Amino acid sequence: MKIGILGTGDVGRALGTGFVKHGHEVKIGSREAGNEKAEAWRSAAGDKASTGTFADAAAFGDVIIVATAWHGTENALHLAGTDHFAGKPVIDTTNPLDFSTGAPQLAVGHTTSAGEEVQKWLPGAHVVKAFNHVGNQHMVDPQFPGGPPTMLIAGNDAGAKDTVKDILKQFGWETVDVGGIEGARYLEPLAMLWILHYFQTKNGNHAFKLLQK
Numbered sequence: 001m002k003i004g005i006l007g008t009g010d011v012g013r014a015l016g017t018g019f020v021k022h023g024h025e026v027k028i029g030s031r032e033a034g035n036e037k038a039e040a041w042r043s044a045a046g047d048k049a050s051t052g053t054f055a056d057a058a059a060f061g062d063v064i065i066v067a068t069a070w071h072g073t074e075n076a077l078h079l080a081g082t083d084h085f086a087g088k089p090v091i092d093t094t095n096p097l098d099f100s101t102g103a104p105q106l107a108v109g110h111t112t113s114a115g116e117e118v119q120k121w122l123p124g125a126h127v128v129k130a131f132n133h134v135g136n137q138h139m140v141d142p143q144f145p146g147g148p149p150t151m152l153i154a155g156n157d158a159g160a161k162d163t164v165k166d167i168l169k170q171f172g173w174e175t176v177d178v179g180g181i182e183g184a185r186y187l188e189p190l191a192m193l194w195i196l197h198y199f200q201t202k203n204g205n206h207a208f209k210l211l212q213k
């Protein structure tokens with residue numbers, strides 16, 4: 001598949017490397033072409049990797065990943081050109097973090113979520129919340145003694161969720177579908193729990209698993 005990634009941060013580059021490793025073509029976009037982190041990533045990632053603007057990445061992707069800082073996400077989608085998202089699966093990895101008082105807090109919750117806001121900003125897209133409740137270092141091929149961790153996903157379109165489930169299977173995850181995009185209201189606080197544990201343990205070597213019988 002062709003994957004367009006909006007975001008040159010740790011998440012964009014980790015997922016970009018993972019998609020290339022699993023045989024996909026990836027274009028990472030940023031506000032301005034020639035972004036230093038994106039270019040360094042491209043040099044290391046090989047022939048299937050390319051870079052450009054947010055708009056270049058969104059136009060390129062059959063599947064688009066949103067991996068931007070929350071405060072810049074609406075702007076990033078605007079710069080990317082909302083028409084480029086129409087009818088496509090869009091994976092929203094963002095957490096609506098507000099750092100204004102020091103430790104991160106959720107900027108939205110209870111009555112909406114980042115996932116729902118992204119879906120409102122991209123009405124023609126099929127937004128699926130995923131990858132938000134694990135650290136970037138374990139997003140692809142996670143290795144834990146207890147076996148594959150569980151990625152909880154939420155989104156309104158069954159076809160887009162099937163695409164995301166296929167990606168997650170390829171990346172070595174179990175997937176649990178929690179329903180419509182409003183489920184992001186629960187997946188984003190779950191990320192806060194992941195972050196709290198990160199601050200307590202000072203490492204990111206944890207992921208959630210749902211046990212079922």
Ligand SMILES: NC(=O)c1ccc[n+]([C@@H]2O[C@H](COP(=O)([O-])OP(=O)(O)OC[C@H]3O[C@@H](n4cnc5c(N)ncnc54)[C@H](OP(=O)(O)O)[C@@H]3O)[C@@H](O)[C@H]2O)c1
Binds near residue numbers: 010068072093094
């Ligand atoms: N870090 C993790 O392990 C992790 C795990 C799960 C979820 N998340 C979530 O994933 C998202 C990405 O996190 P990250 O740590 O990889 O990177 P980040 O530093 O949060 O975001 C970097 C990206 O945001 C863009 N950006 C910043 N301000 C902007 C603005 N005003 N307008 C448009 N774009 C703007 C940057 O654009 P340029 O490329 O142009 O600089 C860059 O591409 C966040 O929402 C985060 O909460 C992170």
